Amino acid sequence: MTKRLPNTRGYYGPFGGRFAPETLMAVLSQLEKQYAAIKKDKAFRKELEFYLKEYAGRPTRLYLAKGLSAHLKKLKVYLKREDLLHTGAHKINNTLGQILVARRMGKTRIIAETGAGQHGVATATCAALFGLKCVVYMGSEDVQRQSLNVLRMKLMGATVIPVESGSKTLKDAMNEAVRDWVTNVADTFYIIGSVAGFHPYPAMVRDFQSVIGREARRQFLALNKRLPDYLLACVGGGSNAMGLFHPFYADASVKMIGVEAAGHGVHTQQHAATLNLGTTGVLHGSKSKLLQNSDGQVQVAHSIAAGLDYPGVGPEHAYYQASGRAQYVTVTDVDAIEGLKLLSRLEGIIPAMETAHAIAYLPRLARRVKKTATVIVCLSGRGDKDMNQISQLI
Numbered sequence: 001m002t003k004r005l006p007n008t009r010g011y012y013g014p015f016g017g018r019f020a021p022e023t024l025m026a027v028l029s030q031l032e033k034q035y036a037a038i039k040k041d042k043a044f045r046k047e048l049e050f051y052l053k054e055y056a057g058r059p060t061r062l063y064l065a066k067g068l069s070a071h072l073k074k075l076k077v078y079l080k081r082e083d084l085l086h087t088g089a090h091k092i093n094n095t096l097g098q099i100l101v102a103r104r105m106g107k108t109r110i111i112a113e114t115g116a117g118q119h120g121v122a123t124a125t126c127a128a129l130f131g132l133k134c135v136v137y138m139g140s141e142d143v144q145r146q147s148l149n150v151l152r153m154k155l156m157g158a159t160v161i162p163v164e165s166g167s168k169t170l171k172d173a174m175n176e177a178v179r180d181w182v183t184n185v186a187d188t189f190y191i192i193g194s195v196a197g198f199h200p201y202p203a204m205v206r207d208f209q210s211v212i213g214r215e216a217r218r219q220f221l222a223l224n225k226r227l228p229d230y231l232l233a234c235v236g237g238g239s240n241a242m243g244l245f246h247p248f249y250a251d252a253s254v255k256m257i258g259v260e261a262a263g264h265g266v267h268t269q270q271h272a273a274t275l276n277l278g279t280t281g282v283l284h285g286s287k288s289k290l291l292q293n294s295d296g297q298v299q300v301a302h303s304i305a306a307g308l309d310y311p312g313v314g315p316e317h318a319y320y321q322a323s324g325r326a327q328y329v330t331v332t333d334v335d336a337i338e339g340l341k342l343l344s345r346l347e348g349i350i351p352a353m354e355t356a357h358a359i360a361y362l363p364r365l366a367r368r369v370k371k372t373a374t375v376i377v378c379l380s381g382r383g384d385k386d387m388n389q390i391s392q393l394i
């Protein structure tokens, strides 16, 4: 039987919770209460459904990849096409959901923090759609590396604030966003981009991304009159994977595999394999696995995919791993490029560098299965954003 997770204090087994400055505690419990009421409201669900369909382009297709399946021989691969959504990835499922919650709560100003810039773009998009003020915090290092995403955000009317403190990356941008929120909480809503952060964010983001798995489950059943053998998705913070996995949680026969970035290799210091190599600790407001040294200092993560380059991971994934419900494997930078080429050549679909990690695991999965098996891969995003980087690599 499935337990209802998280519990009332935001825990998934030993993971999760709410580790926040005192000044935020009241704000977070107010958000928790209001979100619990809003998510049950029929008018809210209708409104979200409307924008997911008419603006973002849902439902996305579940596409049988015949060329790839023929190549792999023992796997029949279905692609859940989140890459076809407006803005080119799954992130808009969540930003649309949260901005509608913000509107219900009467907030007029949106803040976010972003590393690679993809969440910043998805947030700026929704803020423009609803005419809300939008401020995005971004490490100054990232502002330089991701200049095209900065341009996108600015075009859509967002203010991008480069953060000069600390390592000038995501971690520092997050601290600034929290500082802003504490100061401006009366009119401001903070949109977090993955299934991480203080309770109730991991559950809220999961709820909004679960549309992926709900659709995929229904679509697969309609096509095959049975459930898939495997689910496969890349894991950065874990939102596209959790979105696919969660609606299948109680289907014990469906095996779930999350793919982490091994960067230059799990034996080097340059990777983002948090669940495989991390230890338990607190990062960004919740307890989960994270990459840290023996003094508890957070390590810098590395991946060829900017969206996987995160030293933490959502607490629900840490719980799925510890309880054995899901398995988490790793794929290196070099193998991810092969994955990208494979899908491009065999299907005419260029995946995002993040997604390419999931694709790259398919040949290994094909070697594992005894007889022909079915798998749904979350095609979390398209590769357009990565073409500059790829032109330098190939």
Ligand SMILES: *Cc1c(COP(=O)(O)O)cnc(C)c1O
Residues within 6 Å of the ligand: 089, 090, 091, 118, 119, 193, 194, 195, 234, 235, 236, 237, 238, 239, 240, 241, 307, 308, 352, 354, 355, 380, 381, 382
């Ligand atoms: C941001 C991003 C990811 C990683 O984030 P998750 O929260 O782990 O889903 C994966 N794929 C794409 C295309 C992204 O933009």
